[in-house]
Amino acid sequence: MSLYVMKFGGSSVGDTERMKRVAKRIAEKQDEGHQCVVVVSAMGDTTDELIDQSKLLNENPPAREMDMLMVNGEQISMALLSMAIHNLGRDAISFTGWQAGFRTEAVHGKARITDIHPERVKKALGEGKIVIVAGFQGMTDEGEITTLGRGGSDTTAVALAAAIDADFCEIYTDVDGIYSTDPRIVKNARKLKEISYDEMLELANLGAAVLHPRAVEYAKHSGVPLIVRSSFNYNEGTVVKEEAVMEQGVVVSGIAYDKNVARISILGVADHPGVLARVFGSLAAHQIDVDIIVQSGGQNGEADFSFTVGLSDRERAIEVLNKTRDELPFRDITFEDNLVKVSIVGAGMVSHPGVAAQMFDVISDQGVNIKMVSTSEIKVSCVIEGGKLQEVIRALHTAYNLDTEEQAFVGGPETRR
């Protein structure tokens, strides 16, 4: 007998028919002799509908009241799913975030979990019940209701799995698992049997939308084995764990891309200490996240440097920088929008020099210019022109021996989101 936390996302419980299927799936897990704690997201479009209603009343609603509104989406799911399980003759009990013991910091809209007191969850499990927990929510020490922000339900599942010492945390979604790259671009993308937390973190951060980075970080921190699999079929998923077994000859595990990239260049900056700190300090003060930073420099006491931000932050970033122009003299600011960041990720890279060089070769062979490069121990990212993204990804996929003969399963009635 193992203890499973099973997390079902919004499209998996998108309507009452799908919810019945999920209930059946949970009952089957119980029939195999396991204990089940289930974390659910809001049904399909519920969250969007609630946001739409709020906008009609207040374009800029207070974050506290927004949390009071949003938590109902998950709470409706959880109660309905519990009823569907009862309908199969099983005993189930649903808990809100605070009932399941989730305590968070006193921040609305994106609170971090500070502590979990899962006594009620454990007691119900001890009574043979299937426990359903609303994802994405918690409570402060003062009894204020909070939400965990993007990826909150994944995080709920992983954190709860750690708190109750679950054997596995299964993330059910509308794709079959983690693929070597986006199966919409490469039809014979390889489904990974295993992947390490670190690799998954890089992939999650790099735009693979299946698992939220916060959840992966939490899993890495607590050592809970994650399984990503489809709620629409019984295929084996991908296991995310500390030390993934590397397949023979696989140096690169996956290829990710991110289209949400703008490059800003500051030209002719006085090249003295503290300049970078001032530039990026002022951007951070305006909540603008900077990704890759490249300094090319040092002629006549002047330097140029470039960095990337999200597309929607580009205009504001330039405004902020122009305000510091006097204080921080520079000659000019330029920007470029039609870009994409392509990354290869793999724990095997560490011991294989030349992986990056091969990537640059493959990209040039496609006649594509590399604008920026950034590396870590387990990844290489290149910012390139966006026009030939698909060709580049396919070429890299082949070059790193990731192609399989099977065609990827790209999801149920909905594609990933």
Next chain:
Amino acid sequence: MSLYVMKFGGSSVGDTERMKRVAKRIAEKQDEGHQCVVVVSAMGDTTDELIDQSKLLNENPPAREMDMLMVNGEQISMALLSMAIHNLGRDAISFTGWQAGFRTEAVHGKARITDIHPERVKKALGEGKIVIVAGFQGMTDEGEITTLGRGGSDTTAVALAAAIDADFCEIYTDVDGIYSTDPRIVKNARKLKEISYDEMLELANLGAAVLHPRAVEYAKHSGVPLIVRSSFNYNEGTVVKEEAVMEQGVVVSGIAYDKNVARISILGVADHPGVLARVFGSLAAHQIDVDIIVQSGGQNGEADFSFTVGLSDRERAIEVLNKTRDELPFRDITFEDNLVKVSIVGAGMVSHPGVAAQMFDVISDQGVNIKMVSTSEIKVSCVIEGGKLQEVIRALHTAYNLDTEEQAFVGGPETRR
């Protein structure tokens, strides 16, 4: 400065436009210098939609999970209303039932309030905030979420008003106040300026759907003055309080009717002690509510008696009685369905003998047979054939000097329910 509890029902917050109107109304009350605590029901059809969804998953869902589902209706209303108030530049804060301190017995679907700890409500009022509380819900000492059942939001409002020592509890609805009878039947029904708790209780119990009897009982018990008024206009409502000032010459305050009446007669029952107890004990054991009981009797050691039950209970009541036939010998059971109960209510009756006799006269003058009679200090009820209900009510209304020259305001876009 007075402290008001204002309760808005489902049709008053039926959509976002109406919710804006309610927000404005609350802001106006604050502008008059008052403190406001607002109790809201679920928006329009939300409750029905949630029930419909649950039925698709489980025809007979567990009561606990039903409570977990239903409370979201009020919680969505409360958060949206708070946002609408913020949009008017006011500070508002919404609380779930448990956050507002409502403790109930451990019963699902129709819990009674055991205790209220309104510390957070009082603190927020002290900070100048408008407080919005979700109606209809509470929590047990074990942290289980409960609902209060029918009329639960009215009860929430009255109980909270008592707990925070409010000066007034205003029940906003889609009619102008309490009328001398149903304005759909009598166009020139009189809107009552004042009515006593006891009269209101009789009217509420007798089918006037504006205020739930539980809420009136609670108000009577705690002495909170209730005001029933429309959320669609600024007309003065009806004040419900301990000692209503009687208008000159008004003996009967109102006329109520109830179409949900079936009469069952048991004929030829052995006339000895304990028979009635056995009959009504077995009905009570099956949760069948009996209203009027009339025994006519005593020939040859046999008696006949008749009683009324709700229409939907009639068939089951006869089944139950037939099962006791051997143990409790009787000759026959008959029933009659096409009936209606008409009642006159008025605190003035006590000191005016002959009010009942006048009622019987007026009914006979309409050529209508009286089947059963029941009286209390402040009401007389007659069960009559249903065919001439409207004529009987109009004749009684005139006979007791209740007609006015004004035409009643029968509500906003929706009729009462």
